[in-house]
Amino acid sequence: MTSLVKTYPMSRRRAGALPLNLLRSTRDAPGIAGVRACDGVTLEVRQGEIFGLLGPNGAGKSTVVRQLAGLMRPDSGTVEVLGHDLVRHPERAARILAYLGQESGALDELTVALAAETTGRLRGLDAASARRERDEVLDELGLNALAGRPLRKLSGGQRRLACVASALVGERPLLVLDEPTTGMDPVARRAVWAAVERRRTERAATVVLVTHNVMEAETVLDRVAVLDRGRVIACDTPGGLKATVGGDVRLELVWRDRAPLDVPQVADLAGKATVSGRRWTLRMPPEAARAAVDVVTTGRAFAALDDFSLATPSLEDVYLALGGCGEGLVKV
């Protein structure tokens, strides 16, 4: 558990790196002019949990998981995974964890089936076990129809799914997944989230993942860290994070034509609403929202109403609040 710091030099250079117990950053890192992508990140991921990293583009999420996966060496800080110091011994990472990066790269020339089977062999499975696991995972992710196709000839979402399949072969106690569902259709995304959840419940795997699909990920994540400009600005359960953006609920009203402002209670709501054409958005405590729903589902107001919805704060509200201001959690 240490302070991870990583600054990319100005010159383009690719490296890799990182930890499971991620760090907290210090500002005394080398005086290189560059991008401080990871500025003292300290995180402790518990065994058997599904841990998410959220944050706006460029926040440093991939930099953190690359260091965690032993693919990038931090400038300072420690990464300890299941008792192994991966900064001193990055070569041990391949035996402890499965990493899914953002690009498919080396697998592109292989067929979906061969990519999965080869990954299994590289992870030490014998030929029969690699084939069995290949078949199981292709089945699990609905990839059988694409098994004989080379990755480079697949669509973006199909290729991504094939890469997830390969990452899951040859069981590892830690899965590090960088945006596993990018580009996928809803059916594929559901299959991936179910597979991730299954690795945890049936095989006690620990999962660290980066995602922008916050609404879906929310259902599987045990805890979430929010990164902003290389720093952890919040780390909690989804419920705990949502509480930080306030207990207000969101009431959306869509009027058929014009709002009946001659109804006094509707006129009252108008003063509190953000109006966008026929749509009104109100954020209010739950009791006030209940009273407002009573008003708009009664009499002339109801006759003028086209649609309404009432929603509790979501992790997406947290995420949007962060992305919207870049300064940290704000009340939405």
Ligand SMILES: Nc1ncnc2c1ncn2[C@@H]1O[C@H](COP(=O)(O)OP(=O)(O)OP(=O)(O)O)[C@@H](O)[C@H]1O
């Ligand atoms: N190889 C590199 N060389 C120089 N700067 C880099 C390099 N890779 C990333 N960066 C910079 O480091 C910062 C963090 O990038 P990183 O890819 O970790 O962010 P991210 O949170 O994963 O973003 P996204 O959600 O867009 O994938 C960004 O400012 C990015 O421009």
